[in-house]
Amino acid sequence: xxxxxxxxxxxxxxxxxIRRLPCKFIKGQSEAQPIIIKAIAQExxxxxxxxxxxxxxxxxxxxxxxxxxxxILDAARQVKLDFVWCIVVNQPMQQQIEVxxxxxxxxxxxxxxxxxxxxxxxxxxxxxxxxxxxLDATITASKIAAEDRSTWQDFTPIxxxxxxxxxxxxxxxxxxxxxxxxxxxxxxxxxxISIKQASRAEIFERLDYLNxxxxxxxxxxxPETVSDLIASASRSKWKSFTPITKxxxxxxxxxxxxxxxxxxx
Numbered sequence: 001x002x003x004x005x006x007x008x009x010x011x012x013x014x015x016x017x018i019r020r021l022p023c024k025f026i027k028g029q030s031e032a033q034p035i036i037i038k039a040i041a042q043e044x045x046x047x048x049x050x051x052x053x054x055x056x057x058x059x060x061x062x063x064x065x066x067x068x069x070x071x072i073l074d075a076a077r078q079v080k081l082d083f084v085w086c087i088v089v090n091q092p093m094q095q096q097i098e099v100x101x102x103x104x105x106x107x108x109x110x111x112x113x114x115x116x117x118x119x120x121x122x123x124x125x126x127x128x129x130x131x132x133x134x135l136d137a138t139i140t141a142s143k144i145a146a147e148d149r150s151t152w153q154d155f156t157p158i159x160x161x162x163x164x165x166x167x168x169x170x171x172x173x174x175x176x177x178x179x180x181x182x183x184x185x186x187x188x189x190x191x192x193i194s195i196k197q198a199s200r201a202e203i204f205e206r207l208d209y210l211n212x213x214x215x216x217x218x219x220x221x222x223p224e225t226v227s228d229l230i231a232s233a234s235r236s237k238w239k240s241f242t243p244i245t246k247x248x249x250x251x252x253x254x255x256x257x258x259x260x261x262x263x264x265x
Contacts, residue, residue: 028066040075109178117141131169186213195263200231206262216258221250
């Protein structure tokens with residue numbers, strides 16, 4: 001681990017650096033055996049400092065919570081050391097530490113390839129009392145891998161795949177290992193414009209926006225084709241979007257609701 005060993009004020013918090021913190025500012029107690037604490041205390045009484053840092057999270061001004069290597073903190077208190085060397089981390093850093101230590105497994109379901117899905121499902125199945133026991137991990141992974149997971153906000157789309165995972169304990173079991181990274185929100189949409197007066201380029205710009213960011217089901221339409229159909233239609237007497245639904249272009253009544261966010265009359 002690369003870190004800068006400098007003694008700083010407890011108020012000067014730089015994540016990931018090693019710093020010397022007062023024991024009185026740190027909460028937490030180890031579950032280590034007393035004999036282990038005593039052995040560490042003997043070393044600390046000789047050296048006067050710890051080599052392995054205590055991992056802590058900032059709770060507030062001059063307040064920290066020990067989350068790892070707490071046995072060192074207990075030993076330091078036992079020999080009445082005023083300070084211990086620590087590394088201050090935040091929640092994401094704590095999660096990374098847990099992964100690096102092998103305490104937890106975290107797999108991105110948004111991007112995981114099929115083989116990684118098979119291996120991860122098998123890992124979940126191997127856990128005691130796993131609700132996924134009996135699941136065919138190969139078939140389930142194949143069905144999940146075939147889906148576009150880039151827009152998934154949660155795991156519920158898996159239920160519709162009929163792959164052996166149902167709502168409840170089975171779906172919840174996935175959340176113990178898998179996580180999702182949904183795409184960032186789309187940029188601001190183009191301004192609303194009259195469908196009767198819009199040029200072909202203006203129609204395409206708005207349909208392409210809906211298609212690109214998969215809004216309202218428009219990811220299934222061809223912006224070029226639909227723009228040509230609308231632009232070439234006689235729109236001067238249109239009073240609603242109904243004529244568009246009759247063009248067999250993939251825009252039905254449900255999609256008209258989305259269309260109304262970018263086009264007016």
